[in-house]
Amino acid sequence: MSSRESILAAIKGLKLEEKPLPDIPDFEIADDLLAAFTNSLNANKGTVATKEEVEKLIEETTFLKIYSASPAFEQYSNCQIPKHPADFADLDLAIIEGQFASAENAAIWLDESNLDLRALPFITAHLVIVIKKENILGNMHQAYTRIGLTNSGFGIFIAGPSKTADIEQSLVVGAHGAMSLRVVIL
Amino acid sequence: MSHPENATVFLKDKARAKWHDETLWIVREKRDATIHQIPEWEKLRELASQIKDHTLSKLDFYLEELEKNASANGIKVHWAENAEEHNQIVASILKEKNCKAIVKSKSILTEECHLNPYLEERGIEVVDTDLGERIIQFLKQPPSHIVMPAIHLKKSDISDIFHEKLHTEKGNVDPVYLTHAARLHLREKFLQAKVAITGVNFAVAETGEFVVCTNEGNADMGVHLADTHIACMGIEKLIPRRKDLGVFLRLLARSATGQSITNYNSHFRSPSPGKELHLILVNNGRTKQLGREKFRNSLKCIRCGACMNTCPIYRRSGGFSYGSTVPGPIGSILSPGIDLKKYSTLPFASTLCGSCSDVCPVKINIHEQLYEWRQEITKAQGSSLKGLSMKLANGIFKSPLAYRLSGKMMRASLKSLPDSIIYNPLNAWGKGRNLPDLPEESFKAWYKKNRS
Numbered sequence: 001m002s003s004r005e006s007i008l009a010a011i012k013g014l015k016l017e018e019k020p021l022p023d024i025p026d027f028e029i030a031d032d033l034l035a036a037f038t039n040s041l042n043a044n045k046g047t048v049a050t051k052e053e054v055e056k057l058i059e060e061t062t063f064l065k066i067y068s069a070s071p072a073f074e075q076y077s078n079c080q081i082p083k084h085p086a087d088f089a090d091l092d093l094a095i096i097e098g099q100f101a102s103a104e105n106a107a108i109w110l111d112e113s114n115l116d117l118r119a120l121p122f123i124t125a126h127l128v129i130v131i132k133k134e135n136i137l138g139n140m141h142q143a144y145t146r147i148g149l150t151n152s153g154f155g156i157f158i159a160g161p162s163k164t165a166d167i168e169q170s171l172v173v174g175a176h177g178a179m180s181l182r183v184v185i186l
Numbered sequence: 187m188s189h190p191e192n193a194t195v196f197l198k199d200k201a202r203a204k205w206h207d208e209t210l211w212i213v214r215e216k217r218d219a220t221i222h223q224i225p226e227w228e229k230l231r232e233l234a235s236q237i238k239d240h241t242l243s244k245l246d247f248y249l250e251e252l253e254k255n256a257s258a259n260g261i262k263v264h265w266a267e268n269a270e271e272h273n274q275i276v277a278s279i280l281k282e283k284n285c286k287a288i289v290k291s292k293s294i295l296t297e298e299c300h301l302n303p304y305l306e307e308r309g310i311e312v313v314d315t316d317l318g319e320r321i322i323q324f325l326k327q328p329p330s331h332i333v334m335p336a337i338h339l340k341k342s343d344i345s346d347i348f349h350e351k352l353h354t355e356k357g358n359v360d361p362v363y364l365t366h367a368a369r370l371h372l373r374e375k376f377l378q379a380k381v382a383i384t385g386v387n388f389a390v391a392e393t394g395e396f397v398v399c400t401n402e403g404n405a406d407m408g409v410h411l412a413d414t415h416i417a418c419m420g421i422e423k424l425i426p427r428r429k430d431l432g433v434f435l436r437l438l439a440r441s442a443t444g445q446s447i448t449n450y451n452s453h454f455r456s457p458s459p460g461k462e463l464h465l466i467l468v469n470n471g472r473t474k475q476l477g478r479e480k481f482r483n484s485l486k487c488i489r490c491g492a493c494m495n496t497c498p499i500y501r502r503s504g505g506f507s508y509g510s511t512v513p514g515p516i517g518s519i520l521s522p523g524i525d526l527k528k529y530s531t532l533p534f535a536s537t538l539c540g541s542c543s544d545v546c547p548v549k550i551n552i553h554e555q556l557y558e559w560r561q562e563i564t565k566a567q568g569s570s571l572k573g574l575s576m577k578l579a580n581g582i583f584k585s586p587l588a589y590r591l592s593g594k595m596m597r598a599s600l601k602s603l604p605d606s607i608i609y610n611p612l613n614a615w616g617k618g619r620n621l622p623d624l625p626e627e628s629f630k631a632w633y634k635k636n637r638s
C-alpha cells in the first residue's frame with residue numbers, strides 16, 4: 001500500500017462523525033478606514049506617503065535602478081524585468097500597485113497581475129505600493145470576499161517592510177527583503 | 187533527562203532565566219493589548235476552533251480535495267507516512283536537480299523530521315534563513331521556541347557567534363548591525379540557491395493553494411529566486427475554504443507576537459512558468475493522534491506559540507528543558523503521543539493553571555489534556571512503565587519550593603517574593619503571576635489523590 005493509501009485508509013478507518021462547518025458572519029469595521037489603515041501600517045513599520053513625497057525621495061536620493069509597474073510613476077522606471085530574478089539584486093526601488101487593503105492590519109493584496117516578477121517586492125531595497133483610497137476595506141473577511149476565487153499562481157498580503165526581532169526582541173527593519181515600505185494612497 | 191532536571195540546568199543562570207521569563211511575559215502582554223482592539227475576538231476563536239474540528243472530522247476528504255486541486259494547479263503532491271519517508275522525498279528531489287545547497291525558511295515539521303542532519307549526512311548544505319534559526323544553526327542548537335527560535339540567547343551570544351562565523355566586529359552587540367550582517371550573508375545564499383524549502387501555515391482544499399507567513403520575507407526570497415520550491419506540511423494544516431484564511435490570519439500573528447498580521451502572507455497556487463513546486467503531505471503519527479479521542483483536538487494547533495509565552499513553567503524553564511521539537515504546553519500534549527516513555531515527564535511540567543487554554547486561538551483544551559496524559563501515564567505504571575510515576579513525583583518534588591509553587595502558592599500573588607528566592611536554581615519553576623483562576627482540582631490535590 002502506498003503512503004497515500006495508508007494515510008487515507010487510517011483516517012477513513014476512524015469513521016469520525018462529521019462536525020459542522022460554520023459560516024463566517026460580518027463583523028463591524030472602523031468608521032474611518034483611512035485613519036485605521038494608517039495606524040495599522042505605522043504599527044507594522046510602514047508609512048503613508050504622498051505621490052509628491054515619493055517623487056521628491058526619488059529626486060533627492062541616489063536610487064540608480066528603479067522599476068515601476070505603476071503607471072503613476074512610469075517616468076521613473078529605468079530598467080526591464082530581467083530573465084533571472086537574481087539580476088534584480090541591485091534594484092533600489094520598486095513601485096507596484098496594490099489591488100485593495102484591509103484597514104485592520106494594513107495588509108495589501110497583490111497578485112501576479114501586479115507584480116510582473118514574483119521576487120520583485122522582496123528583492124528590491126525599497127518598496128512603494130500604490131493603492132486607491134476607495135479600495136481600503138475594513139477587515140480580512142472583506143478582503144477575502146473581494147479576492148473570491150480568482151486564480152493567480154501567486155498572491156500576497158504585504159503589510160510592512162521586512163523586519164525581525166530575533167535578537168533579544170529588538171525590532172530591526174530590513175532583515176532580508178525591502179528595507180522600507182511606503183504606501184501612496186491615490 | 188527529565189523536565190525538572192533540565193529546568194534546574196536552565197535556572198543556574200539566574201539573570202538570564204529572569205530575562206527569559208520577563209521577555210516572554212512582555213510578548214504575552216502585547217498579545218493581550220492587540221486582542222482587546224478586536225471586539226469579536228472570542229467569536230473568531232470559536233470559528234477557528236469549529237473550522238478545524240470540521241476539517242479534522244473529514245480529513246480524508248479534504249486531503250483528497252487538496253491533492254486534486256493542487257495537482258490541477260501544477261503542484262506535485264507527495265505523501266509521506268513518516269519522517270524518514272519525508273526526508274527521502276526531499277533528498278530524491280535534490281538528487282534529481284543535482285542540488286548540493288538549499289535555503290530553508292522556518293518549518294517546525296522539518297525540525298520534527300530531523301531533515302537538516304539527514305541532508306547534511308548526504309553532503310548537502312542546508313542554510314536556515316530565518317534570522318533566529320540561522321543563529322541557532324551556527325550554534326548547532328535546536329530552536330527553543332516555535333516562533334522565536336533564539337529567545338534563549340542574549341545579544342552578546344549572537345555577537346560572539348557572528349564574530350566567529352561572519353567576521354563582525356568583536357563585541358559589537360548592536361541588533362541593527364548584527365541583523366544587517368546577517369542580511370548580507372544570507373543574500374549571497376539566496377542568490378545562489380536552486381532549491382528552496384518552506385513550511386506551510388495553511389493549505390486550502392478548495393483552491394489547492396497554501397499560505398506561508400513571515401515577517402522577514404525570507405521564505406519569499408528563497409522560493410522566488412530558486413527554480414524549485416519544496417513545501418512540507420503536516421496533514422493537519424488543512425482548511426476547507428479560502429475565506430477561512432480570513433479567520434486564521436486575524437488570529438495567528440495577534441496570538442503569536444501581538445502584531446495585527448505578519449508582514450508577508452504568501453499564497454502559492456501554481457509554479458512560475460519553467461519552475462517546479464512540490465508539496466509534501468506528512469503523517470508522522472498524526473493519524474494516530476486523530477484516533478485518540480481525548481487528544482484529537484491537539485491537531486487543531488496553528489503553532490502560534492501563545493501557550494508557551496503565557497506558561498509559567500515554560501517561561502521559567504526554557505524551551506530546551508522539554509527535550510521535544512515542540513516545547514511548552516502544546517508540546518507536552520503532542521510529544522507523549524509520539525513516545526510516551528521518552529516524554530513521560532512533560533505532562534507534569536505544568537501547574538494546570540489553564541492559562542494556555544485561555545490564550546489558545548483555536549481553543550484547544552490544553553490543560554485538560556495535560557491532566558488526561560497524567561492519568562494515562564499513571565495507568566501505565568503497572569505495566570511497562572513500572573515505577574515511573576513515583577520517579578516523576580520524585581523529580582518534581584525534589585525541591586520543596588517547586589512543590590509548593592506548583593500547588594497552593596501558585597494561586598497567590600508572589601510579586602512580593604525577592605528575586606533571589608524566585609530564581610533560585612533549586613526552584614525549578616520560579617514565581618507565578620497574573621495567572622487566571624486555577625481549575626478546581628489543583629496539581630497538589632491531584633497528586634494526593636493519585637499517589638496511592
Ligand code: SF4
Nearest residue numbers: 487488490491493546
Ligand atoms: S496550542 Fe494553541 S496557543 Fe499553543 S501554539 Fe498551538 S495554537 Fe498556539
